Amino acid sequence: MPAASRPRVLSGIRPTGSSFQLGNWVGAVRHWAAMQDEADCFYFVADLHALIDTPDPAQLRRRTREAVAELLALGLDPARSTVFVQSHVRQHAELAWALGCLTGFGEASRMTQFKEKGGGSVGLFTYPVLQAADILLYAADAVPIGEDQRQHLELTRDLAQRFNARYGDTLVVPAAYQGREGERIKDLQDPARKMSKSIGGAGTVWVLDDPKALTKKVRSAVTDTGREVVASPDKPGVTNLLTILSVATGRDVPALQDDFAGKGYGDLKAAVADALVALFAPVRERYDALVADPGHLDAVLAEGAERAREVAERTMAAVRERAGLLAPAPAHPTGAA
Ligand code: AQP
Numbered sequence: 114m115p116a117a118s119r120p121r122v123l124s125g126i127r128p129t130g131s132s133f134q135l136g137n138w139v140g141a142v143r144h145w146a147a148m149q150d151e152a153d154c155f156y157f158v159a160d161l162h163a164l165i166d167t168p169d170p171a172q173l174r175r176r177t178r179e180a181v182a183e184l185l186a187l188g189l190d191p192a193r194s195t196v197f198v199q200s201h202v203r204q205h206a207e208l209a210w211a212l213g214c215l216t217g218f219g220e221a222s223r224m225t226q227f228k229e230k231g232g233g234s235v236g237l238f239t240y241p242v243l244q245a246a247d248i249l250l251y252a253a254d255a256v257p258i259g260e261d262q263r264q265h266l267e268l269t270r271d272l273a274q275r276f277n278a279r280y281g282d283t284l285v286v287p288a289a290y291q292g293r294e295g296e297r298i299k300d301l302q303d304p305a306r307k308m309s310k311s312i313g314g315a316g317t318v319w320v321l322d323d324p325k326a327l328t329k330k331v332r333s334a335v336t337d338t339g340r341e342v343v344a345s346p347d348k349p350g351v352t353n354l355l356t357i358l359s360v361a362t363g364r365d366v367p368a369l370q371d372d373f374a375g376k377g378y379g380d381l382k383a384a385v386a387d388a389l390v391a392l393f394a395p396v397r398e399r400y401d402a403l404v405a406d407p408g409h410l411d412a413v414l415a416e417g418a419e420r421a422r423e424v425a426e427r428t429m430a431a432v433r434e435r436a437g438l439l440a441p442a443p444a445h446p447t448g449a450a
Contacts, residue, residue: 130319211436336348343370361389
């Protein structure tokens with residue numbers, strides 16, 4: 114099916130932490146890879162969003178390239194999807210400004226992530242507006258997100274409708290949250306909280322962990338009282354391990370529980386470690402090959418940015434014109450008075 118007749122999908126990931134963690138793959142990247150044939154996909158490394166944490170500049174630059182290599186190693190195919198770095202498409206920041214001018218201070222203050230962190234920079238305060246710009250630039254039909262981002266998608270819809278009401282139909286209002294919450298992977302050391310790049314430590318499995326480190330982390334995962342391998346709310350550690358094994362092997366949790374009848378937590382951990390090592394070994398191999406060929410990565414990024422800019426500029430040109438921003442006069446030809 115030609116790209117133009119497929120639904121447009123957009124999603125991004127921040128180049129934070131030291132690599133992607135298992136939850137990023139489970140909750141996001143594996144679904145992105147699966148959508149490449151049925152949708153016109155735009156996937157980006159959200160380096161402008163990562164700036165909120167003011168990372169070390171050299172580290173941010175390195176992690177941005179590595180994140181692109183990880184995405185490709187995990188199955189994103191630049192021939193089928195547009196893969197790019199957010200800051201390479203200046204229209205993101207430009208549209209965020211225009212939308213910020215339509216966002217109420219109280220409205221932005223109600224975004225839960227800012228409230229939860231109890232303050233921070235203006236960047237943290239307004240990042241949901243940048244996220245709205247990310248989505249609206251590409252006229253995305255669908256935005257695969259988790260429940261935690263639902264409020265931001267609502268803001269995006271409100272801002273698109275507000276812009277259209279004020280200036281005339283310009284922005285495509287994305288579909289509301291689909292309510293398809295996928296599996297949430299929990300920290301192996303603290304199954305009460307989600308696994309997260311910026312938390313790291315012994316409870317975080319990195320996609321690029323070597324087999325020894327990965328196995329050690331799974332073996333040291335916190336489990337629960339009792340001995341039975343069953344998923345239940347009073348066994349968050351065991352439930353998490355079963356979820357991971359289910360995603361890694363494609364077997365559902367009830368079938369896995371049957372497999373482990375009469376066996377213990379040690380057997381479960383061994384199976385999880387083996388499944389993850391087998392799953393990520395080829396990813397590590399592809400990743401190593403990709404980072405060894407910086408020219409190829411540069412070419413992928415140049416082409417991705419060009420394709421993304423083309424779409425983003427179409428939206429931004431309409432926004433500028435509708436909002437009344439004066440188009441720059443063409444430069445005088447050389448020698449003209
Ligand atoms: N533990 C998780 N289980 C399932 N899905 C997860 N995602 C993140 N953690 C889990 C999904 O991964 C995507 C990445 O989004 P992000 O990097 O922009 O930020 P995030 O959601 O905040 O991810 P992290 O790893 O926790 O990063 P930091 O530490 O930088 O904040 C999203 O689609 C998310 O749902």
